[in-house]
Amino acid sequence: MLFETLATWFNRPVDGWLIIGFCGQGIFALRFVVQWWHSEKQQRSVVPEGFWYLSLVGGLTLLVYAVKNHDPVIVLGQLAGLGVYLRNIYFIWQVKALANGKKLSQPDMRS
Numbered sequence: 001m002l003f004e005t006l007a008t009w010f011n012r013p014v015d016g017w018l019i020i021g022f023c024g025q026g027i028f029a030l031r032f033v034v035q036w037w038h039s040e041k042q043q044r045s046v047v048p049e050g051f052w053y054l055s056l057v058g059g060l061t062l063l064v065y066a067v068k069n070h071d072p073v074i075v076l077g078q079l080a081g082l083g084v085y086l087r088n089i090y091f092i093w094q095v096k097a098l099a100n101g102k103k104l105s106q107p108d109m110r111s
Contacts, residue, residue, distance in 0.1 A: 021065040028058030049092055056085040 003022065007014045031054035038048040059078050066074035097103060 017065060017068055020061060021069075024058050024061030024065055026058075027054055028062060031055050031058065052085050052088045052092065056082065056089065059085060 003014045003019060006022075007018060012018065031051045034054060035047055035051045038046050038051075059082050062074060063078040063082065066078060
């Protein structure tokens, strides 16, 4: 019902791509709920690990949707964000590897 109502408002049929777009946006928005919940639990501002994974999955889903729909604004915005999400996930993995006595190789970030 929700998808049909939104599709009517935007004069667009409900198809798999519209549902993918809404799911991507929902995953992307869920990251803020996760961050808020963790901050409330700790009574201070924190960015939990799950925030970055939700950002990555939501961002990738929205990127695929944007590419399919030829939307350069969303494509560029998601590409920029994906670099940040991947870098933060790398840092998380690096800390975990060091805690387990291993060392991740440093990616070459030079152009």
